Amino acid sequence: RAPRTATSVASSCTARRRHPKPPRHRAFSHTAQSADSSNRAFQVMPTLVDGLALLAAAILGYQVLSFAQLLYRTIIRPAKNPRKYGKWAVVTGATDGIGKAMAFELARRGCSVMLISRSADKLAAVKAELSEKYPNVEVACEAVEFSSLTETRRSQVAEVLDKLEVGVLVNNVGMSYPFCQWFHELSDSEVSNLLSINIDSTTWMTRAVLPGMLRRKSGAVVNLSSAAAQSPLPLLAQVKRRPDADADADDGDDAPLLPAFTAS
């Protein structure tokens, strides 16, 4: 072996510098690589986290706004004066429950009230009750069976209503079923009644008052519905009206007048 001179040591150092030794431990090299990739991941992560945070904020903002709008529409917004739409208010299913309460409230606010329901004796009783409580209010009634509304009866009702200055129509009559069932489990007569009483009644009653409202350029149609109408529910094959399908003819509101139908 040749003795190592100063020149040979210097040249070997230069060679080492030109060709650096490969890393002695493979594990060390892996650690360096993974650190590098996690650094890159950390650079990507903030963008992803920011994006998710933005998405969450947008969803939350939408929910808060929707809730605020609901509060405004149901509680805060000042009540409209039903009398300004016209002299008469027509309420279907007016002999019981919500319909009866609506009839009394509309009378309290100065509207003449047309009560529509199926039982003539109950109609007479509610008419007497209303007249006693609000002697200055005109009350009329019409017995209509909405589960079997014939074309002839429909035209008769439309004729009666056309002679009145109907400002407000409350499409209140409606039914659900006694317990939850799948849509295919309902009997044909139940489906038929749900359609006639919930959907057909709303459609034909709205058609009956609409020409007069359009002539006078004033009117409001209020459709009663279940909160379940907001979203389809299994086991409640809902046949339902849209609760928001009310329109003010004089406001030029273009809300849909016709009922919606959902079966689930």
Ligand SMILES: NC(=O)c1ccc[n+]([C@@H]2O[C@H](COP(=O)([O-])OP(=O)(O)OC[C@H]3O[C@@H](n4cnc5c(N)ncnc54)[C@H](OP(=O)(O)O)[C@@H]3O)[C@@H](O)[C@H]2O)c1
């Ligand atoms: N009450 C609730 O918890 C609730 C919940 C969600 C939605 N709703 C909706 O709100 C509206 C009113 O409900 P409600 O509980 O107040 O009703 P309700 O107390 O059962 O009163 C129903 C009214 O509709 C009349 N009616 C029923 N079937 C009829 C038919 N085939 N033809 C003509 N009139 C008929 C009834 O007349 P008779 O008196 O002669 O039977 C009665 O005046 C309905 O559209 C209902 O779907 C109610």
